[in-house]
Amino acid sequence: MTLQVIILAAGKGTRMKSNKPKVLHEIAGKPMIEFIIDTARKLEPSKISVIYGYGGEQIKKRITGDDLSFVCQSEQLGTAHAVMQALPNIDSSDDILVLYGDTPFVCEETLRKVIETNSGKGLTVLTAEVQDPFGLGRIVRSGDGKFEKIVEQKDASPEETKIREINTGICYGSADIFKRYINQIENKNNQKEFYLVDIFAIALKDGVDVSTYTTKEESDMYGINNHKQQANLERLYQLRQAEKLMEQGVTIIDPNRFDLRGNLTCGTDVVIDINVIFEGNVKIGNNVKIGAGCVISNCEIADNSVISPYSVLESSKLGRTNTIGPFAHLRPNCELEDEVHVGNFVEVKKSTIAHGTKAGHLTYIGDSQVGSNVNFGAGTITCNYDGANKHKTVIGNDVFIGSDTQLVAPVEIGDGATIGAGSTITKKVGEKDLVITRVPQRHIAGWIRPQKKNK
Secondary structure (H helix, E strand, C coil), X not given: CCEEEEEEECCCCHHHCCCCCHXXXXXXXXXXXXXHHHHHHCCCXXXXXXXXXXXXXXXXXXXXXXXXXXXXXCCCCCHHHHHHHHHHHCCCCCEEEEEECCCCCCCHHHHXXXXXXXXXXXXXXEEEECCCCCCCCEEEECCCXXXXXXXXXXXXXXXXXXXXXXXXXXXXXXXXHHHHHHHHCCCCCCCCXXXXXXXXXXXXXXXXXXXXXXXXXXXXXXXXXXXXXXXXXXXXXXXXXHHHHHHCCCEECCXXXXXXXXXXXXXCCCEECCCEEEXXXXXXXXXXXXXXXXXXXXXXXXXXXXXXXXXEEECEEECCCCEECCCCEXXXXXXXXXXXXXXXXXXXXXXXXXXXXXXXXXXXXXXXXXXXXXXXXCCCEEECECCCCECCEEECCCCEECXXXXXXXXXXXXXXXXXXXXXXXXXXXXXXXXXXXXXXXCCCCCCCCCCCCCC
């Protein structure tokens, strides 16, 4: 069996009220269509055909892969018309699985069950039992329970509207059957569109077997048509991620206020407070505490570290027993060794900081190589930018830097040096030197402070 997957993704999604194609709207920072593509890939199809229409160039730019084939549906004339666009490039001996770009949470197990139910014969439809089927196509069965037809809400009889088994739209069968009957579908409906759902009745009438698999996972058929539904599925996804982590032993203070937009691995006894956002690939060691409101992207945090509230960490690596924040910012390419403290309103960018160094508050460390047991006084700045180029600051071990100091790069501070508060350092400082650049204090008696002029 050679499996071909067709993903319908041509709709604009007018209810999203956006210039972006509906399938590019995101769940957990990822376009919704990527979820269904990732699931389809687990089935190892020979090709995935993405049917695009509105905003096609945006889709092709954002969604990539050697296994993807993009097929244009220049006019959106219905789901059957969309599938027709891909059929000329699919061999009649192949099998086809039709999926939808706006139903991101269909799971691999469900799709495998659909394929197994078919057993290489006829067509198979994925159905679901829902509490409120209003507006959805109903699965009508004969007295012995066999599939008979799908009837839409507007065409259903009063008795048929009571049916709670609905059509998800996902279906599977041989390409030969799709090719044989899809051209017989007519657009005699209010929308004047060619609906793929009509192929089942046509094939059944011609003696083709139509089977069903009913999913027990209601989220398999959750679609997104507006931002309210998008937000609901975002919360569902995040709650699932939180539950997986809690099952692994992570303490999440409130699973309803947790956001994972990538991959997170945690050691033992990790505690995550409310409203923390994880992005990209994050690895956390043992006994780590993450405070409320932090944003952590593509970072490694070693054992026993504490990230205090409202800190932002990007593409950085932290050693053991680091204390960060609150309100600290580690910009990309920072590497901190063990027992480093980066405190309130301290920003670090593209720097290495050795064991035991402390920057308590109101400091900027950029493009720097910092030794061990260095103390940064409040208001210290490494002046790394000359208006055109970035320059490096090198600070040795056991250096004490007084408050309100500017280190104008490129500059080097030797081991054991002391920089007096309020100094501006532009030249190399030797080992164990004391450097003070302040002018002598002056006292001007009787000086009159400027007064505000009356208008």
